[in-house]
């Protein structure tokens with residue numbers, strides 16, 4: 583994502599803060615309520631909602647404005663909240679086109695929600711970590727019961743109403759061991775769009791109960807990585823194996839965000855994913871009370887940039903602190919990254935994950951580096967072939983025929 587302010591910004595809105603109707607073991611956001619202990623406002627009120635809608639539209643120079651709703655669990659804000667949001671978007675859109683996407687655990691999705699999504703053309707992201715035996719390890723309710731059955735009910739409804747949806751799978755220490763099983767299962771659910779998010783969190787085991795237990799970015803040492811986090815090498819192997827399966831059968835049929843983004847980079851376009859961009863993406867997190875943070879990964883007091891009920895989003899986006907944060911990703915690269923053959927496609931990964939020492943002893947190196955190298959090495963020859971096909975005006979899907987011939 584470009585650092586030029588003329589390009590506007592992304593805002594991930596959290597109208598219910600960290601409130602959720604599940605209690606996923608690995609969730610990094612559930613404990614954020616500790617930041618708002620004093621506040622009675624865990625849910626976004628109409629005054630903040632209206633400021634958000636008006637200011638977010640005003641802050642964008644593009645003709646299309648994206649609204650991203652996340653949580654916690656955003657559906658807990660209720661249907662009436664989102665009906666009001668759509669009404670306000672119409673009021674302030676002017677000539678701009680409005681798109682909405684909502685990331686949900688699917689638990690309370692019913693016919694009424696689906697009718698609303700369909701009528702207003704919302705794109706839905708649904709969180710599923712694989713088949714029941716893998717999904718239910720961590721994605722549980724407060725009594726520890728797995729949520730898979732309810733999520734699949736939601737997927738069935740989304741399909742029935744022909745709502746566009748994609749799947750977001752968190753890759754953790756368990757499902758990472760089953761790349762084929764996870765990939766085949768997610769494909770079978772009826773969407774062609776899949777995202778993988780690697781799970782890595784570190785904890786301060788001595789933190790008092792009123793303080794955040796999960797450590798803020800950059801803090802050492804590695805020994806506090808949570809047990810459910812994925813190992814770098816295992817994640818790289820997972821990506822490489824899914825990539826091999828995708829290259830054999832699914833190019834042009836299944837769209838995996840990371841593979842699409844990487845192919846774009848090989849073809850000379852900017853990365854679609856901020857993790858692999860040169861700079862961070864002016865991609866703010868908006869809490870229920872209007873507080874804005876640098877990024878969803880940086881909701882820590884020291885990264886609060888302001889509150890939209892006091893300072894406009896466009897002003898926050900143009901602030902030196904926001905620009906500095908975006909540029910720091912490039913400025914703080916480790917020396918190993920500067921000499922890495924994959925720098926152009928990796929850019930050192932997300933700064934949140936830069937907390938280990940590199941092989942040459944450099945601090946603040948990316949935890950996933952070893953895994954990224956496995957994946958980039960496996961994918962590079964195929965990426966080059968697909969790039970060559972595209973440059974000749976041929977679909978990259980032709981690679982599947984070439985692969986078959988080679989075998």
Ligand code: SF4
Pocket residue numbers: 856857858861862863864865877878879911931932933934
């Ligand atoms: S901190 Fe990570 S997730 Fe946030 S904008 Fe930067 S690269 Fe993206």
Ligand code: SF4
Pocket residue numbers: 918919920922923924925928929930931948950951952954955
């Ligand atoms: S693969 Fe590793 S060394 Fe290379 S740019 Fe990425 S994080 Fe840096």
